[in-house]
Amino acid sequence: MGPGRASAEPLELALYARDAGVAVGRADAVCFPTSGDDVAAAVRVARRHGRPFVARGSGTGLAGGATPLDGPVVIVTTQMNRVLEIDAEARVAWVEPGVLNLDLSRAVGHLGLHYAPDPSSQQACTIGGNVGTNAGGPHCLSDGVTSAHVLAVDVVLADGTEARLGGLEPDSPGYDLRGCFVGSEGTMGIATRIAVRLTSDPPRVATMLCAFDSVEAAAATVSGVIAAGVLPAALEMMDARITQAVEDFVGAGYPRDAQAVLLAEVDGLEHGVAAHVDAISTVARANGATLVRVAADAAERALLWKGRKSAFGAIARIAPDYYLHDAVVPRTKLVDVLRRVYEIADAHDLIVMNVFHAGDGNLHPLLVFDRRDPGIWDRVYAAGTEILDACLDAGGVLTGEHGVGIEKRDLMPRMFSPDDLDAQARLRDAFDPDGVANPRKVLPRGSRCGELQRAPEGTWI
Amino acid sequence: MNGAPAPTRKPDVRVVAPVGARTHWEVGGRPPEGAVEVGAPAGVVTYEPNDMTITVGAGTTFDELDRVLAEKGQECALDPRSRASTVGGTLACGLSGLRRLRHGPVRDHVLEVRFETGDGKLVKGGGPTVKNVTGYDLPRLFVGSLGTIGVLQQATLRCRPRFPSAQWFAGDAADRYRPSARLWDGKQETVLFEGVSADVQEQGRGLTPVAGPPALPEGAHRGRISVAPGRVRACTAALGDDIRWCAELGVGTVHVATDDPSALLRARAVAHGHGGWMLREAGGPPDDDGYGCALPNAALMQRVKDAFDPDGLLNPGRLPLGHTVQP
Numbered sequence: 110m111g112p113g114r115a116s117a118e119p120l121e122l123a124l125y126a127r128d129a130g131v132a133v134g135r136a137d138a139v140c141f142p143t144s145g146d147d148v149a150a151a152v153r154v155a156r157r158h159g160r161p162f163v164a165r166g167s168g169t170g171l172a173g174g175a176t177p178l179d180g181p182v183v184i185v186t187t188q189m190n191r192v193l194e195i196d197a198e199a200r201v202a203w204v205e206p207g208v209l210n211l212d213l214s215r216a217v218g219h220l221g222l223h224y225a226p227d228p229s230s231q232q233a234c235t236i237g238g239n240v241g242t243n244a245g246g247p248h249c250l251s252d253g254v255t256s257a258h259v260l261a262v263d264v265v266l267a268d269g270t271e272a273r274l275g276g277l278e279p280d281s282p283g284y285d286l287r288g289c290f291v292g293s294e295g296t297m298g299i300a301t302r303i304a305v306r307l308t309s310d311p312p313r314v315a316t317m318l319c320a321f322d323s324v325e326a327a328a329a330t331v332s333g334v335i336a337a338g339v340l341p342a343a344l345e346m347m348d349a350r351i352t353q354a355v356e357d358f359v360g361a362g363y364p365r366d367a368q369a370v371l372l373a374e375v376d377g378l379e380h381g382v383a384a385h386v387d388a389i390s391t392v393a394r395a396n397g398a399t400l401v402r403v404a405a406d407a408a409e410r411a412l413l414w415k416g417r418k419s420a421f422g423a424i425a426r427i428a429p430d431y432y433l434h435d436a437v438v439p440r441t442k443l444v445d446v447l448r449r450v451y452e453i454a455d456a457h458d459l460i461v462m463n464v465f466h467a468g469d470g471n472l473h474p475l476l477v478f479d480r481r482d483p484g485i486w487d488r489v490y491a492a493g494t495e496i497l498d499a500c501l502d503a504g505g506v507l508t509g510e511h512g513v514g515i516e517k518r519d520l521m522p523r524m525f526s527p528d529d530l531d532a533q534a535r536l537r538d539a540f541d542p543d544g545v546a547n548p549r550k551v552l553p554r555g556s557r558c559g560e561l562q563r564a565p566e567g568t569w570i
Numbered sequence: 571m572n573g574a575p576a577p578t579r580k581p582d583v584r585v586v587a588p589v590g591a592r593t594h595w596e597v598g599g600r601p602p603e604g605a606v607e608v609g610a611p612a613g614v615v616t617y618e619p620n621d622m623t624i625t626v627g628a629g630t631t632f633d634e635l636d637r638v639l640a641e642k643g644q645e646c647a648l649d650p651r652s653r654a655s656t657v658g659g660t661l662a663c664g665l666s667g668l669r670r671l672r673h674g675p676v677r678d679h680v681l682e683v684r685f686e687t688g689d690g691k692l693v694k695g696g697g698p699t700v701k702n703v704t705g706y707d708l709p710r711l712f713v714g715s716l717g718t719i720g721v722l723q724q725a726t727l728r729c730r731p732r733f734p735s736a737q738w739f740a741g742d743a744a745d746r747y748r749p750s751a752r753l754w755d756g757k758q759e760t761v762l763f764e765g766v767s768a769d770v771q772e773q774g775r776g777l778t779p780v781a782g783p784p785a786l787p788e789g790a791h792r793g794r795i796s797v798a799p800g801r802v803r804a805c806t807a808a809l810g811d812d813i814r815w816c817a818e819l820g821v822g823t824v825h826v827a828t829d830d831p832s833a834l835l836r837a838r839a840v841a842h843g844h845g846g847w848m849l850r851e852a853g854g855p856p857d858d859d860g861y862g863c864a865l866p867n868a869a870l871m872q873r874v875k876d877a878f879d880p881d882g883l884l885n886p887g888r889l890p891l892g893h894t895v896q897p
Binding site: 196198199242243245249253254256257266272273274276277278279280281282283284285286288289291292293309311312332335336338339340377378379380381384437438439440441466469470471504505506507508509510511512513517521524525526528529530531532533535536537538539540542551552 | 618619620621622623643644664666670674675677678687691692693694695697698699700701702703704705706707708710711713714715719730731732747748765766767768769772773794796797798799800818821822823845846847849861865866867868870871873874875876877878889890891
């Protein structure tokens with residue numbers, strides 16, 4: 110690795126001690142490879158010194174997946190940011206892991222193509238990080254999350270060797286190691302080149318704004334749209350507090366007096382889009398919508414989306430900190446679970462704001478607060494845990510797109526039995542027998558059969 | 571794994587072959603001689619149409635699944651070659667259907683799996699919701715594992731609304747927006763559009779409506795070639811007259827069939843020559859059930875296999891890691 114590409118300076122170590130989650134760890138060294146060979150070299154050096162390693166993109170992850178534990182070498186892939194190859198006819202691009210999500214769509218936009226997964230952080234997050242967490246986004250409702258869009262990954266495995274998982278052919282021989290790797294949060298190795306599927310831009314797009322007098326009416330509309338046999342490209346919901354904050358922040362044209370707004374997008378061919386717009390309008394009006402508006406042009410569409418994608422930034426106008434969960438519930442349970450979320454926040458005297466991927470039941474309840482308030486973290490964690498419990502009780506799951514990381518690691522036994530966790534641990538061990546790739550993430554202590562169950566040593570602040 | 575001996579087993583323990591409807595019975599090699607055949611329960615466990623998810627016993631046939639979903643105007647585009655195939659068999663074989671171009675591969679339809687491992691543990695992976703990244707992706711690992719890491723008991727599948735209209739056409743559809751399938755048999759392209767009727771008719775403008783897709787090639791010796799989509803035409807041009815074939819354009823799957831086992835091996839060599847490979851679906855020379863080339867990442871895959879089947883009880887000899895694989 111070239112000069113200046115590795116560092117153990119205290120300032121740099123401090124910078125890479127956390128991601129966008131709340132946990133803080135400690136790195137012993139940080140390096141900035143520019144090639145797959147550099148990554149392999151970094152892994153081998155780490156191993157020679159008996160150190161684990163942690164892959165990191167832009168550090169936008171919210172679950173602490175890139176937080177360095179056990180004094181690892183942090184391998185930052187942001188200097189590996191080239192789009193290597195675009196095959197417009199086959200609709201495939203090879204990219205390095207540090208390419209920013211939105212930069213990829215921009216690079217192929219002139220070809221009438223885009224990269225479908227679009228996390229809210231898409232201006233900042235990397236494709237490599239997206240692969241690590243199996244990231245989602247509003248438009249994953251119809252097209253699926255990252256795993257459905259990754260064809261092949263060149264990886265450096267935990268022993269420093271390189272391998273290609275998957276391929277450009279539709280099925281690769283043997284087990285689907287590509288499928289295992291995507292979403293493994295850096296615990297199975299580091300991606301150095303990624304082949305992604307590109308999606309054709311739809312000929313027609315309609316973006317709709319629907320406003321409601323109650324959260325229940327908006328949630329019932331979501332269920333009603335799905336029940337009507339419509340699978341929109343995106344179906345997002347925002348409650349009153351977040352809608353007002355967004356309006357103050359970017360002026361997206363959302364009605365300030367609504368208790369909830371839905372942002373629905375349908376795409377495809379002319380007649381299908383028109384039919385789905387009609388169906389969504391009908392369901393929304395039947396649920397008492399106070400406003401149903403279809404964006405007139407691309408500029409209005411972009412503004413409606415700007416509001417949604419600026420939501421997390423807008424929260425700073427309410428309180429300096431927020432804590433965000435990512436549970437998914439069956440779509441039919443949305444109304445009940447949302448009611449519970451507000452009750453739980455009230456009981457802990459906290460403000461909760463809801464802005465989320467309603468179409469696939471992926472909640473993002475945001476607890477907003479000021480960390481300088483004494484005892485506030487205890488209340489935030491207590492409320493967060495109760496919210497997750499409510500989601501699991503409704504038949505939901507812990508995380509829809511952010512990943513487990515550290516944040517939900519110790520909650521895994523709420524969803525999985527000891528045998529389930531043991532199976533996952535064995536799969537992880539098959540990739541990384543010595544446990545050096547992003548140690549102590551995803552699986553709680555005691556996941557392996559016969560492993561002593563001990564209280565987790567957290568790095569929580 | 572190449573050249574590796576079959577794992578040693580306790581003499582009183584018999585090997586296990588998961589069994590569904592036997593419609594994919596020879597995919598990736600025949601099940602081991604003398605194996606205990608283990609089936610799975612059939613029937614719908616839960617179906618909530620408004621969640622667009624369905625949980626079924628692995629022994630449920632696709633026909634039954636499709637019938638239950640159709641009652642609510644939905645479908646799950648697993649599309650196995652035979653409607654008698656079970657969900658478990660379809661997932662274990664990982665063979666995607668003809669509408670993969672639009673609907674995605676089998677692995678993208680599976681939300682949760684429950685399977686029994688080689689050491690007798692009932693393991694759940696994935697989750698019941700349409701979106702989930704909690705823990706490692708055991709559902710995708712299971713798809714295509716050919717009964718070598720577990721016996722599937724139950725699966726939760728993603729469904730979607732059935733399209734109101736669907737029509738096959740003959741003609742070149744390279745410039746049309748998101749067809750559901752494009753098939754090419756060397757003479758003619760056949761394309762499927764799904765959507766609302768007016769869109770389907772517009773999509774088909776300039777093409778000739780036809781009753782359905784061409785029949786997939788039949789024969790005692792069948793296989794499925796997998797090449798990068800851009801290599802399909804060159805690959806099929808090299809197959810020769812004694813191999814019947816039908817290619818999925820835009821996907822990269824080529825269905826091949828022949829009456830001559832050695833021709834199937836030649837098809838496999840053609841696939842290799844175009845940077846791909848071939849999975850044998852039926853027949854073929856009895857002494858050759860492998861890929862005909864070194865399996866990439868074989869050591870890692872063996873460790874994965876051992877993680878779920880430490881004693882090698884599940885379908886020994888069958889791919890993905892058949893012990894007669896020759897480099």
